[in-house]
Amino acid sequence: MSTVLDPQAVRPEGLNAPENWEGPASDGHVVKAGELDLSHKVILYLDDISVSFDGFKALNKLNLAIDVGELRCIIGPNGAGKTTMMDVITGKTRPDSGKAFFGQTIDLTRMTEPEIAHAGIGRKFQKPTIFEHHTAFENLELAMKMDKRVWKSLFAALSDDEYDRVSSVLKQIRLDHEAERPAGLLSHGQKQWLEIGMLLMQEPRLLLLDEPVAGMTDDETERTAELFVSLAGKHSLVVVEHDMSFVEALGGMVTVLHEGSVLAEGDLATVQNDQRVIEVYLGR
């Protein structure tokens, strides 16, 4: 399976830097969250990633590069490897071969899930997993990036700044009127937003969102698109989605995955007119 756009050709600097830095990373030095190196404007770089489960190649020499502040959509038929790709980035699945770098220096294939989350990659799963007995406000408070050791939690009180941050995220996810409601009583769409809000509280540099509008009403889908567009720039977003009108509303670059590798890349109109994409979607 060939690729339409070779990421190496598009972003040559993205390839060279990890090569240079492999030394320190392989010595077991994990660069801390504050030391994310974005000097080459690439926040995520996947190089020739392959993953197979019992002989089935879920990912087959996948190459992908995400720019800082970019809003990227990943589409593809079922079994194209979208979720496996997310698993590799978040450390849930180890690739059989290939490299995955966060910024220039952070080697994701050598880190555990919590380390990756702490380094600044936030992931939203398909099913919202919020704390149903806590209020929306408390959900965000718990997720806030702060000292999370026992002793600090025993005596923790929100500072004005922290309070304002929770409030502003509540506003961003349109839950400022629901702050004191138990999260379990929110609508499905509101729960999804709350989960996104919890991700935002952790101040991630890169957000991975797996089918964020599944099960949402049209109105909620529209509002979610507005939210994502407003987040791009400050954060980098990777959105996996089936809903084409949502992808269109996001308006960013689209990557089409098929059988574990990149089939096409470009804006939505370009990939939709690509003959191979049409074959993959319609010809089966």
Next chain:
Amino acid sequence: MRTPLTIRFLTSMPRSGWLALAIFALVAWVAVPMAHLMLPESSPFFVSAYTVTLMGKILCYAVVAVAMDLIWGYAGILSLGHGLFFALGGYAFGMYLMRQIGTDGSYGVNLPDFMVFLDWKELPWFWVGSDSFIWALVLVVAVPGLLAFIFGYFAFRSRIKGVYFSIITQALTYAAMLLFFRNETGFGGNNGFTDFKRILGYDITSAEMRLILFGLSAALLMFVLLLGRYLVTSKFGRVLAAIRDAESRVMFIGYQPLWYKLFIWTLSAVLCALAGALYVPQVGIINPSEMSAANSIEIAIWVAVGGRGTLIGPVIGAFIVNLAKSYFTVEFPEYWLFFLGFLFIGVTLFLPDGVVGLWRKLFHKEIGRAEDVSAPTPPPKSSPPPEPAVQSASIDAKGAAA
């Protein structure tokens, strides 16, 4: 501005709670002592020695119930081994009480009777220092605390949860019971410790000592309730409840559940031990049967009857079950266990939130409904309210839910 700790502590409980606590303190520290010492026995308000001791004993049980609730109701970890920590606290203080007997024992030797009986010539090494009151207090806290910490560390690190954890704690207390039954262990075998004479040189059977122990039990219960209240309304409490509801999610947002569980687990064990240390001088005996499986299970029943996750519920549950127990075991001794069994089944089936849950259902229905109706309509809070208002609002909401 950060709210000072004292203010947050004071606001962690509604005013009615503080009032109830003050009334309780007045009864335990003033009314009961006066009724016991000053009134003639013919007076209808006279409080007998039996009643003082019984109430003191139940207050200790109530402390255990609250400690159990902290770990079961708020962290979702059901321990069936809390009787062990209670007994260890009792044994640690019992060692001191045994040494206070001095040469007044049956053999007239400055060595606990059971050691003389075993033909031991001197105290074993772990009895060194047991004649010191301070050292006894250190042991009361340190031994159960350390055991709970080590046991908890390995159990929680291995992510042992739910019924498996319950079974292991049950096995732990059973193993300890077998160990303490052995004479060679050095804790009096199946007879345990008894025949206490003095605390700090004062007669243990005097009315004053009885009232002091009763008053201390009441003080410990109040302390445990306040501490529990602070913990469950703090951020620590919210993290703990989150671990109970969705542990993997808590890990994913960067908390280490291990240390949170370990903290509340160890604290709970130490509180049990303190209750045990106050219990033993009041009932005058400690033996390995305190570590039996049934005792630990009964603690869980107190909490279930009163209402899990409510703090005050376990206190009520401990009183209901133990008052019923002292009635039944006198009137119908052979039916007590049946009654206990039916009580547990009944509560599980019909009162999942215990007596406190029933109370809320009956008397606070209107409030709950009013909240439900008002919630969907946007409350007039569109302009951000000042911080303290919302802080306390969230605490109040918690309080209502708790």
